[in-house]
Amino acid sequence: MNRIPKIVILGAGYGGILTAQRLQKTLNYNEADVTLVNKHDYHYITTSLHIPAAGTGNPESSRVNISKLIDEFKVDFVKSTVVQINPEEKKVILTEGTLSYDYLVVGLGGETETFGIPGLKEHAFNIRSINSVRHIRDHIEYQFAKYKREPEHTEYLTFVVGGAGFTGIEFVGELSDRIPELCKEYDVNPSLVKIYNIEAAPTALPGFDPELVQYAMEVLTAKGVTFKIGTAIKECTAEGVLVAGDEFIKSATVIWTGGIRGNHLLDEAGFETMRGRIKVDEFLRIPGHDNVFVLGDCSLMINPENERPYPPTAQIAMQQGVVCAFNLAASIRGGQLKKFKYDNKGTVASLGKGEAIGIIGTRKIKGFAAAFMKKVIDIRYLFIIGGVGLVLRKGKLF
Structure with a gap:
């Protein structure tokens, strides 16, 4: 009797959750044991984290319980933190034990x-998780309360x-919407509030259409953002x-959105990386490790049109x-493997309400x-991972 192969998926981000969902639809019963490992029991929607970080939305709108997204009769879920990847022994060390694998999918997400x-x-x-955005939201509001007690501290x-990439731009858009509400709530003169968006590159939203970048900067400047490009x-x-x-x-609040790198566990596993990311082959595998696939922030793929890496987007x-x-x-x-070819369906960056x-x-x-269109894209993602039910529960929150 042949042994059933074991597939271990590390991380329930965009790549990991889609891999798990597609496998549970594709594989037959007893064709493979699939295990999904994630340090939280929820999947969070990274592209909307700037909203609760600024306080214009609830963090709950950006998270979905993993139990709502997978069939746990087909995919085992393990809530744990990955400590080490051992490719030689085909094992993954967790805080609560060890998993062996025949095939490994690394979708652990990036680091600042x-x-x-x-x-x-x-x-x-950093705007990197549900907990981090809660901290930022509470910290921002606390600064207004502190100022009322110590009005000499305008910082x-x-x-x-x-960073004036997508996260930075979208965050200052939401923050500039939130500031008038906080000023009214705490009776603070709005002219005292300063928002600086600082970018080392020669333009905001590097690589984006210059005409649209100019429009974005004009909109945000009118909302009170000062750019230092x-x-x-x-x-x-x-x-x-x-x-x-x-x-x-002088500032009591610095929020860094200037870049991410791959996960440190890949370096520690002995894989060859570039800023923590692995240059995968056309089938998304690590060269020399045909049983290890890498997705999302940890993978590095070159755009043949400009010979530059694709940005690690959702x-x-x-x-x-x-x-x-x-x-x-x-x-x-x-069977025959499929080559990965990125199909860019478009890009939208929010600048705040409307x-x-x-x-x-x-x-x-x-x-x-x-x-x-941004709202349509967000709702489309909810539909992809959770169907109409998830859209009805979460769609109105975006």
Whole structure:
């Protein structure tokens, strides 16, 4: 009697959850044992975390219990933290035991990339999880309460966001919507509140359409955001940030959105990485390890059109999850694997309530039309992972 192969999926992010869901639909009973490992018992929607971080939405809107997304008769769920990956022994060490595998899917998500900037790790917030956005939301509101007791400390009302990529831009859009409400609640003069968005690159939203970038900056500037583009943060302290030109911006709130790297566990496992990411082959496998697939923030794939890495977006991770599941089933059945080819269906960035910019196909959209499209994209994702029921429960919260 042949032994049933074991598939272990590490991480229930966009790639991991889509892999698990597709496998439970594709594989027959007793064709494989599938185990999904995640440190939380919920999947969270990373692309909407900027909303509860600013306080314009509830963190609960960005999380879905994993039990609602998988069939636990077909996929075993293990709530635990991954400590070590041992490819030689085909084992994964968890905080609560060890799992062996025949096929491994690594979708652990990325980690904050500080680029060696002193003090960022110690003094800056990051929009990376449900718990982190709760902390940011509460901290921001607390600054208004502190200012009322200590009005000489105007740095309590100064908010610095490092990085003007998608997360940074979307966050300052939401924060600029939240500030008037907080000013009214705490009886604070709005003119005292400062929001700085600092970006080392020569433009906000690097790589995005210049016309739409200009529109976004005009909208956000009108909402009270001060941009410092082409300006690097040199150091972060408990009192604020030192930027290029030796300007020091006093602030009690620094939020870093300037980049991510792959998971440190891949380096520690002995795999060859670039900033913690692994350059996978056309089938999403690690070269030399045909039984290990890597998705999302931990994978590195080159765009043949410009010879640059694809950005680690939710869209690409979802597509990788679908192809990964197909290739796992094909590997088990001795079938032909499918090459991964990214299909860019468009990109939309929110600028706060009723405002956004985007490119759908070759069409540029902005304003309310783009904001509506952003909502459609969010609801579409809920439908993909949870059907109509999840849309009805969560759709209205976006």
